[in-house]
Amino acid sequence: MKRLFYAFRHSLAGIRYAAAHEASFRQELILFFAALPVAVLVSDSLVMLLALMGAIVFMMIVELLNTAVEAVCNGLSRDYMEEIKIAKDCGSAAVLFSVLSAGTVWLSALYLRFLA
Numbered sequence: 001m002k003r004l005f006y007a008f009r010h011s012l013a014g015i016r017y018a019a020a021h022e023a024s025f026r027q028e029l030i031l032f033f034a035a036l037p038v039a040v041l042v043s044d045s046l047v048m049l050l051a052l053m054g055a056i057v058f059m060m061i062v063e064l065l066n067t068a069v070e071a072v073c074n075g076l077s078r079d080y081m082e083e084i085k086i087a088k089d090c091g092s093a094a095v096l097f098s099v100l101s102a103g104t105v106w107l108s109a110l111y112l113r114f115l116a
Helices: 002-021 023-042 046-076 082-114
Strands: none
Touching (some): 002 023, 002 046, 023 082, 046 082
16 A cells, blocks of 8 residues: 555656646646537537547647656667657657547537537
């Protein structure tokens, strides 16, 4: 139980760090809380609500992983290294795909609710 408590504390520290230092994560946090009431209104089922909010949570998870990759890369070297560039570019691409995926889920739900 003690280990779980410490793991939770480290997780909160990571969230606090990202919220304090990563503008995109702050924007995603704001988006999450702004989207929650919209998702409740748009959803016609619990599954739809979970899909909408899960898409945003997935985006936040990928952003946290990208932040971790960037922190490790920056800790290794501030000098230009092709391998570090590749790692950062791939992390950025993962964020892009998560944003596109979340957008697709939300646009599909809005279409089904208002246009279908």
